[in-house]
Amino acid sequence: MNGRDTGDFRERVRRSFDKQGAMAMLGAELTRVEPALVEIELPFDQKLTQQHGFLHAGVISAALDSACGYAAYTVIDPEASILTIEFKVNLMSPGRGERFLFRGEITKPGSTIIVADGRAYAIGDGPAKLIASMTGTMMVIRGRQDVTG
Amino acid sequence: MNGRDTGDFRERVRRSFDKQGAMAMLGAELTRVEPALVEIELPFDQKLTQQHGFLHAGVISAALDSACGYAAYTVIDPEASILTIEFKVNLMSPGRGERFLFRGEITKPGSTIIVADGRAYAIGDGPAKLIASMTGTMMVIRGRQDVTG
Amino acid sequence: MNGRDTGDFRERVRRSFDKQGAMAMLGAELTRVEPALVEIELPFDQKLTQQHGFLHAGVISAALDSACGYAAYTVIDPEASILTIEFKVNLMSPGRGERFLFRGEITKPGSTIIVADGRAYAIGDGPAKLIASMTGTMMVIRGRQDVTG
């Protein structure tokens, strides 16, 4: 799977991202797609909060999982797809900010199992603040009608 | 903190749940509040999906985290609050179904750290199907102005 | 894979357990092998401790991982083997006691991915005390020369 067309993986990631109802609901945008690295951004919105007014851990998880999953898409062959098997999220600071950045990167590629790590940052005035991290395990899926693209 | 008024914790959980913008956005309902156990339900909606049309892992995480967090609320004193430190989610079957049930239960109560386990089920015709599990670590917060209720 | 000879899986688990240098080093014994459930026991020993004299988290993890992994062996075909992809351990009470019991159970069987949950208990006078839990993801391995038995 070397000599893969990089333009192609960007296009496949974008097309797949646009099919995620959840990303549209959150107001998330795909802002960077590189080999083994994807970034998603999200403006703060009151509808995304938990009871103290911080970004809900589930919203953070959704964006990190998508960033990690699409980072995995960039290292697989075009006919394959990705399903998340499991992930762990550590919430390190309250999700307060005007805007949030979620970066997913591949730590260990593989033909069946891919391990990705993600980091979430709150962005406002001043330096970005690390608010959460994820480690996720993804499975490469081939030949399943219900899991394509 | 024994002799706590159980009516009170149900009321506190409900009031806090109603403040979660994210739960309203997902269409989630609080359907059961018992000591050390909370259930949340969610009808399927296309806006909650990932790219294959299944319930997004982040949506599953959001509902499981809220169920586990509110289960923790039922075992703390009324002045305290709860923040999730971290959780792990295992996605066991694709999130397909008409309706989903998320149950959070306390595995280990504590004055500072509470461990909760959650299970997510797809509900339709036939028996409920286990689609995901969570183990989460919650911290009991006292005396912080920005973390109340 | 129904109609599997249950005597056979017990024998395979025992044979594989006996090959684990680490279980011998810890003084661990295989005390129960049922379909989808395995128990391992361990007497306390000063050589198994961390700096406060409690059972080391790594020792707890080793025994829980073996219990979960062998629980997975009981639900696969005899030619396959198991590798742990990842696990999470929550340490709920200090590992103090005369003896420890580690139980692994299958939560979700599968042809490629198996999810297992484990619980660790300290045993002495009085009721067993829950000291830790594990959720682990195992992969079923076939046709690899270096991963058999």
Next chain:
Amino acid sequence: MNGRDTGDFRERVRRSFDKQGAMAMLGAELTRVEPALVEIELPFDQKLTQQHGFLHAGVISAALDSACGYAAYTVIDPEASILTIEFKVNLMSPGRGERFLFRGEITKPGSTIIVADGRAYAIGDGPAKLIASMTGTMMVIRGRQDVTG
């Protein structure tokens, strides 16, 4: 706690490490102690293996947990101690090699909760090979008689 004597934290970590029965049992050595970073090394030994002859996941966890925990010691005040609340380990390649290096680093310091990340490498001829990663949550303990040093 700025202006802390760095000689002091190195001494405290070393003294605490020497109290770990489990590290002696594994043949582990403390090879590097820097602010927020600790390394532990381990020669391969047949007694440390699982059934396929690879380093047991529990041994990897033990060394990573100690490396992460001692990295936390370097950022707390001398009277405090550390207990691991939970960790997740991803096993990325079989633990084959002559020697193994385990590095723990602090990702998020804190007065109560510290998050650390660890990486395990197999070392032999050629470049080091990443075999596992850990994310762990540690709790800073003060004023408990049974948890000192």
